[in-house]
Amino acid sequence: MSYAFLFISALTVAGGLAAVALKNTVHCALALTVAFAGLALLFLDLGAQFAGFAQILVYIGAVAILVVFAILLTRGSETPKDGVYSKHWPAGLVIAAAVFAVLGWSILQSISKLPQAAQTPTVTVAQIGQALMTRYVLPLELIAILLTAALIGAVIVAMHENGRHENDRHEKEEVK
Amino acid sequence: MTPLAGYLLVAALIFSIGLAGALTRRNAILVLIGIELMLNAANLNLIAFWRYGPHPEALTGMMFAIFSIAVAAAEAAVGLGLVIQVHRHAHSTDLDAMNRMKG
Numbered sequence: 001m002s003y004a005f006l007f008i009s010a011l012t013v014a015g016g017l018a019a020v021a022l023k024n025t026v027h028c029a030l031a032l033t034v035a036f037a038g039l040a041l042l043f044l045d046l047g048a049q050f051a052g053f054a055q056i057l058v059y060i061g062a063v064a065i066l067v068v069f070a071i072l073l074t075r076g077s078e079t080p081k082d083g084v085y086s087k088h089w090p091a092g093l094v095i096a097a098a099v100f101a102v103l104g105w106s107i108l109q110s111i112s113k114l115p116q117a118a119q120t121p122t123v124t125v126a127q128i129g130q131a132l133m134t135r136y137v138l139p140l141e142l143i144a145i146l147l148t149a150a151l152i153g154a155v156i157v158a159m160h161e162n163g164r165h166e167n168d169r170h171e172k173e174e175v176k
Numbered sequence: 177m178t179p180l181a182g183y184l185l186v187a188a189l190i191f192s193i194g195l196a197g198a199l200t201r202r203n204a205i206l207v208l209i210g211i212e213l214m215l216n217a218a219n220l221n222l223i224a225f226w227r228y229g230p231h232p233e234a235l236t237g238m239m240f241a242i243f244s245i246a247v248a249a250a251e252a253a254v255g256l257g258l259v260i261q262v263h264r265h266a267h268s269t270d271l272d273a274m275n276r277m278k279g
Contacts, residue, residue: 009182058246095195096192114181127235
């Protein structure tokens with residue numbers, strides 16, 4: 001258990017806690033970025049360079065920016081007057097604590113059966129590319145189809161329907 | 177304690193934090209943030225088992241994590257698109273106020 005691991009995991013957990021607990025949603029998105037960066041550092045600490053840099057590119061570079069855009073587009077940074085937590089928040093907290101208790105208990109129970117420290121595997125990007133083009137070529141193609149479908153689907157879902165928008169505007173003007 | 181157990185405990189903690197966020201927040205975007213955290217905790221588990229497993233040279237866990245990152249990106253794009261559309265329709269992202277599916 002190295003100091004680097006302890007420091008990075010403390011940073012990640014603190015970022016995650018802030019991301020779900022802060023009141024201002026923009027601050028939540030920034031804390032989420034810290035949590036993602038901590039996870040990328042944990043990946044690098046585990047010797048998975050490619051996954052770590054993919055994590056930085058995809059999560060910090062794309063998902064966090066997307067979340068900030070969504071918050072700003074929905075004016076989510078304004079704190080609602082009846083609080084940021086749902087009506088049933090104690091139940092949610094109890095469920096999450098129970099899940100953590102079960103997971104932690106099972107990990108601590110199986111500690112003696114977990115594999116001991118092995119030497120760090122050396123994986124080059126060339127090896128990953130070769131594996132993607134040979135053994136994992138079908139999942140790669142499926143992911144390509146999924147990403148294309150998700151891209152088109154997201155644009156269609158979020159697209160302005162021009163006709164209806166015009167109708168809405170007319171209705172609002174009539175109300176005025 | 178073995179290093180693997182430390183990584184698994186951190187992943188379990190992040191998963192529970194994400195679950196708590198998804199279950200307790202009102203704002204739909206914050207619920208999506210919680211889900212993203214849960215997905216990331218699962219990825220950390222996959223990478224940790226890949227690193228300490230018997231055959232790291234087979235790359236199975238790492239490949240699974242990379243594909244999982246791609247799926248999570250697609251999920252975030254569609255989820256946030258849905259949130260924006262719901263906000264346009266209902267002028268709110270409060271999940272407690274969304275109690276009907278009719279337009």
